[in-house]
Amino acid sequence: MPRREISCPTTGNIGQSRLIKYTSLFFTPQPPISEKLLVSPNKQYLQEDRYMSSIPTLYTFDPQTRVHTGSRPAQVLNGTPLTQSAYATTMPPPASIAEGHVARWTGTAWETVEDHRQHLDSTGTKQGGTPFWLPAQGDDWQSQPRYTEDLGPLPEGAITVRPEKPLSRLKEEKAHEIKAACDAAIVASLTMPASSPSSAEVSVAAASLAAVDPDGPDTLLALHTSRRDELLAAVDAADTVEAVQAVVVDYDV
Structure with missing residues (x-):
């Protein structure tokens, strides 16, 4: 690193000039961390973290259903990205998922499964979902529709149109x-x-x-x-x- 010396005269009690040397160290400016690096504001990065060419992306999934929930950059510790996570993987989910289906992590790969569940809106009210009836279990034209809370196909014998009146x-x-x-x-x-x-x-x-x-x-x-x-x-x-x-x-x- 370059060093330069600066001399300046000063007077002491004896009126003699002395040279006091000041040394300044200058570092070459480094590029800022990528704007795509979204991490907790409490995370402290070391100098070597800043020079990584890229940070791996982790794809997260729900702890209970294991349904894909989003993605985030891996955290970096001492210049090494942490890619091992209990509820995330470096393997991306399928690029194309059919309507009414979701991606679910099996532990080794992503699979797509039917999703007929209702979901909570911002007020906590259940919305959407696939209504169905089970005539074999006594459902008729007066019965209220059923909704499933499980991923996968509807129960065997389910119909998605209200039974007709006799x-x-x-x-x-x-x-x-x-x-x-x-x-x-x-x-x-x-x-x-x-x-x-x-x-x-x-x-x-x-x-x-x-x-x-x-x-x-x-x-x-x-x-x-x-x-x-x-x-x-x-x-x-x-x-x-x-x-x-x-x-x-x-x-x-």
Whole structure:
């Protein structure tokens, strides 16, 4: 390292000049540590750590599930990178991972596995996940969806679409719809253009029709009940869910 001497005169008590030598040491400036070196601010680096050409990257995984969680540079001790870690490896995970899958460390290599779990958001609320039902265990159209907390495929027999209502239940609901629509059609025919007539208005309308045409109320009732019976017969004859859903409930008003 270069050294230079600097002389400066000074006066002592005897008025004589003396030369006092000052020695300054100058070090060649070294490049700063890479900006990519992300470590704890408490980590103290030695001089030789600064001159490493590169610092290995460690790929971290969760201690319980062993699912890949991220990456970090290895810490350096006395110029040697520490690449042995309980929950990290120098082997990178797969570059491409299919949607709905995650990388999991086996102890010797990375594998990709299905991930149907829910995850906590910033408020601690469970989000996402794959809902499923197990008909073999009694799940039906009224059952709440299930969610798994394990990695891997869903349980055997699982379906990801809510089970359909049984045909008998669909028929009951369609029959109720047909009867309610028939009653509404009769009221509408008697009281048009009122949109929501009261029971009194319906009675007055029926009486008014009978006064003009004694057979009028019966004719009107027969018209709508005939259509009602026709629709109910179609539902009763349906032998599939699609056939029930195909029955269109309508009345001439």
